[in-house]
Amino acid sequence: MTAPEIVHQADVDTHHRALRFLTCGSVDDGKSTLIGRLLFDSRAILADQLDTLEKRAAGAPIDLSLLTDGLEAEREQGITIDVAYRYFATRARKFIIADAPGHEQYTRNMVTAAAGSDAAVVLVDVTKLDLDQAEVALLPQTRRHTLLAHLLRVPSIVFAINKIDALGDPGTGFAKVAAALRRFAQEAGIAFSAIVPVSALRGDNVTAPLDAAWYNGPSLLQVLESLPSVQEPVQGQLLQPVQYVAKDGEGVGNTARVLWGRIAHGQVKAGDEVQILPSGERAVVAEVRRAGEVVAHAVAGESAGIVLDRQLDVSRGDWVATPGSATPVQEFQATLAWLDTEPAQVGRKYWVRHGNRWVQARISSIEHRLDIHSLQPTEAHELGVNDIGSVQVQVQAALPLESYARNRTSGALIVVDPSSNRTSGALLVR
CATH class of the missing domain: 2.40.30.10 (Translation factors)
Incomplete structure (x- = not known):
């Protein structure tokens, strides 16, 4: 395999849907370093950022984890506390990364990151596991974060076995940990997309495929480039939460009330009958707006404004739905x-x-x-x-x-x- 070509954001096809993914796992498994490696290799670091890191390193290897650990408390303690979002792109894909904390006390932040993600990269630090066991035991936080990602319906889960360069026999170590991950996933009923070996610190198999006799699979970046993005179902019945109601001088009767919100599933067009929940009142859609313009229709995943053919008592927190499709x-x-x-x-x-x-x-x-x-x-x-x-x-x-x-x-x-x-x-x- 050839290494994927890395380019600047401006060179990317802007119409390609970005992949939102998070890194998770136990504390100090190398999540922040992995993201730093992706940013560094994709040249998504500003020159002044790189200069600051090089000065801080004082001739030693750059600490790539500092690219995501933005809070002062994070830098002082060497841990991730808040979710940090970063962006990079290749010719094949745009990416939005969420660096989730590994500490148990910050699990709520991991849940926040997972709820809007297309994929989860669960890092497993191979140096923390007892490879002398016949069956390797995974760390509790590795299991917990994987279960949470599964429960939160993150569509794609990728296991990245990190620090593989620290092993004398990396092939055997990778095989044992991969077997443990497969057992766990089978017991929990979790479908995963891939298991890949990486060295976030050294860059092995992160963006370029690993040159090793014991592994001939894709790099982590190649796996991420191939994963699907979440697309809300655009067919079927409409469901839209009302975020706010705006009033302007356009539209029906010159006193249009526009029900704005992001469509959860289905689609809407003028002439559709809809029901307001929980009141149960019904009306017909007179107009559909998007970005301030009247459009023919709007579909799931888009923020849209709906104008009804008659005045109803609708406020923030209500839902607009196809009649009879949902029962409060x-x-x-x-x-x-x-x-x-x-x-x-x-x-x-x-x-x-x-x-x-x-x-x-x-x-x-x-x-x-x-x-x-x-x-x-x-x-x-x-x-x-x-x-x-x-x-x-x-x-x-x-x-x-x-x-x-x-x-x-x-x-x-x-x-x-x-x-x-x-x-x-x-x-x-x-």
């Missing part, structure tokens, strides 16, 4: 990824956000907690920080929910503690 409910089952140090408790009231609406809710029961080691459900009366469980939830006002497996917009809710205002968890409707 007040009780539902969900997978709960708990992110707060205060445990999730049955009967306690929380705020939940669905689309653009906030409502009060409570956990009516906890069915079980997932043991990330055995992957088996275990009995639980509360969920602690970083636990994943199955729960029953009641909400104060009916919401038009869909299963998260069908739609990541209408099937997801965030949970907020009303006393501390902390983001406490993520609910994925089943």
Whole structure:
């Protein structure tokens, strides 16, 4: 294989859909260094940034992790705390990278990054594993981040076995860890796209294929270039959360109220009958707007403004849908990824956000907690920080929910503690 050609952003076909991916895994597995390597090799670093890194290195190899660890606390502690987003491009693809923290206490940031990603690169530090075992045991955070990426329906999961250059027998080490990853993925029911060996520090098999007798597969960059981007379903029934309602002097009756929001799935055009949820009121679409212009239609993934043929009481948090396509409910089952140090408790009231609406809710029961080691459900009366469980939830006002497996917009809710205002968890409707 030949190495992919790296070019500047201006040379890229702007019509090609960018791949949004995150790097995740256990702490110090080399996530920030890997992103730094991708940026460095793609020449996506400004000259003054490179000059600063070289001066800081004082003749030693450049610390590529500093390209993403932007907070002062991150640089001082040598860890990633917040999600850092970076951009680069090749002739084949544009990329948006999210560097997610590896520490357990920052798992909520990893969940935030995963929720909008097309792919997840899970790094596995081969030097932290006992390769003398017949069956290599993976680190808990590696398993947890992979499970979260799977639960959050990140479409493509790639395992990158890092620091392969530190092994005396890299071929045997890679084979053992790859076997452990395959066992784990099979037990958890996770479909993954690839397992690749890399050295983020040295650059082995990151952008250029590895020249080794024991590996003849693609580089990490070649895998990423081949992965599909998430495309919301454009066929079928319309569902659009209303982000805000604008009023102007154009359109029907010169007092048009435009219902703006990003279409979750389906499409809309003038003449379509729609239903406002949760009120149930119906109307006909008079106009569809995009970027301030009247258009023939709009599809899933686009931000659009809908003008109705009659005045209805519609506000932020409502939904526009094909009539009869969604039924608002007040009780539902969900997978709960708990992110707060205060445990999730049955009967306690929380705020939940669905689309653009906030409502009060409570956990009516906890069915079980997932043991990330055995992957088996275990009995639980509360969920602690970083636990994943199955729960029953009641909400104060009916919401038009869909299963998260069908739609990541209408099937997801965030949970907020009303006393501390902390983001406490993520609910994925089943």
